[in-house]
Ligand SMILES: Nc1ncnc2c1ncn2[C@@H]1O[C@H](COP(=O)(O)OP(=O)(O)OP(=O)(O)O)[C@@H](O)[C@H]1O
């Protein structure tokens with residue numbers, strides 16, 4: 001294959017990575033932005049999404065599209081509800097103290113991971129893609145499902161943007177992010193907003209995982225990589241800036257995909273981590289951040 | 294209307310208010326005076342339910358609002374104009390007003406009435422609050438509180454850093470609200486402003502109540518002012 005088509009293939013792979021990463025990282029960014037909580041358990045909500053997707057799909061039976069559609073609806077809701085409960089039971093009691101919540105979310109990470117190990121087991125299990133067409137370019141065939149993942153992520157991100165920018169809920173979230181105390185003085189139930197945001201962040205991670213699980217398989221340790229990459233993306237994008245997060249996810253996801261195809265995935269992670277180190281040194285607020293956190 | 298009785302407030306271990314009591318009636322302007330750090334802002338936050346009370350209570354029209362969750366307090370009809378304005382900086386003027394309107398479900402009529410009081414804001418609805426001038430920001434902070442259609446207004450140093458014409462406009466709004474029967478608790482450092490609009494003045498010192506006197510008395514006798522605020 002010539003370089004041109006090869007690069008095209010690499011870009012497609014990169015776009016899939018970027019799409020899933022953007023969804024996951026936006027969830028992390030939303031939680032940090034509004035609540036100032038660094039959610040170390042974020043990757044586990046991603047993993048929960050994948051495992052729940054397998055569970056729902058295997059219960060559903062019939063055509064794979066039925067199980068997948070159910071998983072898209074059910075898995076993020078369950079993961080989000082678990083997160084909202086964790087917020088209510090644990091984080092609220094810590095008064096959202098920035099340091100204590102880091103320790104607490106590490107605890108939540110292990111609780112979720114070990115519970116899944118004990119119930120779901122150590123195996124990696126596949127979920128069948130809802131459809132298995134291939135699209136034939138002049139040089140190679142490519143999974144139509146992967147293209148669907150990209151389109152779905154774009155649609156979901158547009159949806160998140162519309163909610164944040166155009167709805168009352170979004171207005172309430174932004175006001176709470178800007179000034180929690182004054183928000184309360186204007187009738188905003190900050191505690192409920194926090195539970196909602198924590199659930200929403202986890203739900204986005206879970207949704208990203210449902211999209212990726214037909215490509216990647218569900219496994220109880222699969223939360224590590226998305227957590228690391230999401231952190232990288234959120235830092236590069238500027239803590240709490242949603243648009244910055246999306247741009248950074250595209251940069252990191254695309255380069256990860258391209259470098260992985262031409263060289264090795266490990267080199268891609270090394271470069272991304274180096275990039276973060278440089279940004280922390282030269283531009284601590286991130287590429288698009290305005291305030292220091 | 295507002296009845297604050299013997300409230301104790303502490304930040305963590307450090308007590309700041311050691312039993313403050315005051316009452317404001319409908320259509321009355323009560324001015325709270327005291328030196329920097331006396332506890333004026335803390336008193337207002339305590340009334341809003343933003344700080345937990347170690348003792349005492351706050352009643353509004355007979356209802357114990359200190360027992361409510363903080364976000365329920367403004368829904369009882371309390372408009373708060375915090376010290377330093379505390380606008381939602383990245384939100385537009387329209388969005389800041391929307392937050393105020395949402396408190397008690399105020400509609401377009403309320404919004405129009407508020408914007409009629411501050412026509413300058415109507416020209417700047419799409420502008421981000423942080424880019425407004427200081428005077429415009431104070432208008433917006435006031436307008437946001439009026440969107441609640443309050444029966445009680447808490448104003449914490451609304452004239453801080455404003456030029457005379459702007460101060461005059463804010464004062465007119467306060468007087469207008471008083472005429473409409475709104476109860477007003479005002480923190481103000483500038484003695485002339487206090488004496489010209491207050492009905493009564495409550496002095497606080499180191500988190501404790503001192504004298505509460507009629508403004509008329511104070512106009513004749515400046516001794517208390519010298520004693521509590523050093524002018
Ligand atoms: N968040 C806080 N944590 C700890 N102490 C605080 C906090 N906020 C205020 N204080 C302290 O409480 C006391 C009263 O503060 P407050 O802001 O109520 O004073 P004030 O009368 O409004 O003063 P000013 O005229 O300067 O606005 C001060 O000694 C202040 O240092």
Ligand SMILES: [Mg+2]
Nearest residue numbers: 333334335376
């Ligand atoms: Mg003050």
